[in-house]
Amino acid sequence: MDLSYGDEAEAFRVELRSFLEEHRAKAPQGGSGLGGRPDQRTMDWQRLLIEGGYAARNVPREYGGFGAPPDPLTRIVIDEEFARAGVSRGISGQGPDMLVPTLLEHGSEAQRQAYIGQTIQGEMVWCQGYSEPEAGSDLASVRTNAVLEGDDFVVTGHKIWTTSAHFSDMMFCLVRTEPEKARHAGLSYLLLPMNSPGISVHPLMTMTGKAEFNQVFFDSVRVPRQNLVGERGDGWKIANATLVHERNMLGSASQIDALFQALLRLARTETRDGRPLIEDPLLRDRLMRLQGEVLAARWHASRLLSTKLRGEPAGVAGLVVKLTGCELAHQIASTALEFLGELGTLYEHSPHERAGGFWAFQQMFSLGLIIGGGTAQIQKNIISERGLGLPRETRGDT
Numbered sequence: 001m002d003l004s005y006g007d008e009a010e011a012f013r014v015e016l017r018s019f020l021e022e023h024r025a026k027a028p029q030g031g032s033g034l035g036g037r038p039d040q041r042t043m044d045w046q047r048l049l050i051e052g053g054y055a056a057r058n059v060p061r062e063y064g065g066f067g068a069p070p071d072p073l074t075r076i077v078i079d080e081e082f083a084r085a086g087v088s089r090g091i092s093g094q095g096p097d098m099l100v101p102t103l104l105e106h107g108s109e110a111q112r113q114a115y116i117g118q119t120i121q122g123e124m125v126w127c128q129g130y131s132e133p134e135a136g137s138d139l140a141s142v143r144t145n146a147v148l149e150g151d152d153f154v155v156t157g158h159k160i161w162t163t164s165a166h167f168s169d170m171m172f173c174l175v176r177t178e179p180e181k182a183r184h185a186g187l188s189y190l191l192l193p194m195n196s197p198g199i200s201v202h203p204l205m206t207m208t209g210k211a212e213f214n215q216v217f218f219d220s221v222r223v224p225r226q227n228l229v230g231e232r233g234d235g236w237k238i239a240n241a242t243l244v245h246e247r248n249m250l251g252s253a254s255q256i257d258a259l260f261q262a263l264l265r266l267a268r269t270e271t272r273d274g275r276p277l278i279e280d281p282l283l284r285d286r287l288m289r290l291q292g293e294v295l296a297a298r299w300h301a302s303r304l305l306s307t308k309l310r311g312e313p314a315g316v317a318g319l320v321v322k323l324t325g326c327e328l329a330h331q332i333a334s335t336a337l338e339f340l341g342e343l344g345t346l347y348e349h350s351p352h353e354r355a356g357g358f359w360a361f362q363q364m365f366s367l368g369l370i371i372g373g374g375t376a377q378i379q380k381n382i383i384s385e386r387g388l389g390l391p392r393e394t395r396g397d398t
């Protein structure tokens, strides 16, 4: 079996390595995060990455991307080299990673032209308005309604757990437009400007101590009809397309690899009794077990990409990504906290904290990601029912 990547991919690696060496001082520290809008430094870095073909690589040129055809080996090399260098991948999140691919699949030409370029550049920030107090795991229970009046939809209702809504420009939103139809058939997918009159945003604190998500109230908010993605009643199908991208983003092998590389750096630099942690055989054993799982995630991602390029269905292999990836990220962060011992429990504002409390933050944040985008229990239901063909669970409405 030949596991080498071939001459072309290795030449690309050399080019990327020299790019990273030359430009790494320009990269933002700590990625774009959820703390706020991308700053100028992050946007400049993103522009450089897109020009070089290291971000938005497969987004067509007419929408501001690099325009390369999808290629699993190039993708792997990019993942490996950014993780190895410990350098920011630029701007990620709900806009670039979830909405942009959804618009490429389901959006109108006018919507692609209006939104994709600004989104991948970080100029337009998006939030996801799906969950409601009575509609989380059971998303088809969405009640926020949108009534067509002339050329506008008039939206009234309440979303919750809306990450980044307090600094977003736009929301992609699941609303009920056909109340008379069956639950799943009555939904539509709207693109909603967050500065529209009638929207109020109330931040909610997560366990990280930061206000990352929000409640959003809509009081007769007018949204132009052309902001509907697909047709009226297509909302369930399109929202699920976005969810597939969300689950792949949350369980992303490259992010997990980058987190694991950070753990390795920690094990090399932190000391116990004067020796680097990585020299402790028990801790090395823990690292090797995790490394095995990280490598499995990486090769699994490559296999999925190859399957996609061949036009074959991913099947159950595609359904496990979110569950396994988010749990692995949480294990890596928890391992880092154990390695740090008492220091690991220090969070913000302690003079002894490590890396600005990065690992304590990651440990709490990654726990939230096991819930967001569909909980671990719901992922197991999906894997068993849709992937393995086991009998469907009994639901209240069936």
Ligand SMILES: Cc1cc2nc3c(=O)[nH]c(=O)nc-3n(C[C@H](O)[C@H](O)[C@H](O)COP(=O)(O)OP(=O)(O)OC[C@H]3O[C@@H](n4cnc5c(N)ncnc54)[C@H](O)[C@@H]3O)c2cc1C
Pocket (backbone or CB within 6 Å): 127, 128, 129, 130, 131, 132, 133, 135, 136, 137, 138, 160, 161, 162, 163, 164, 213, 368, 369, 371, 372, 373, 374, 375, 376, 377, 378, 381, 393
């Ligand atoms: C950090 C974070 C960020 C988020 N960001 C967003 C966002 O930007 N936009 C957005 O729309 N939403 C967001 N969410 C909301 C998220 O999608 C929901 O929290 C999630 O889908 C679960 O819904 P719920 O909170 O209503 O819990 P519920 O659906 O009430 O579930 C409660 C518990 O019951 C379990 N459960 C429910 N139904 C079943 C079942 N059929 N079988 C087995 N177990 C079941 C669940 O697994 C869970 O443990 C975010 C959540 C978190 C934690």
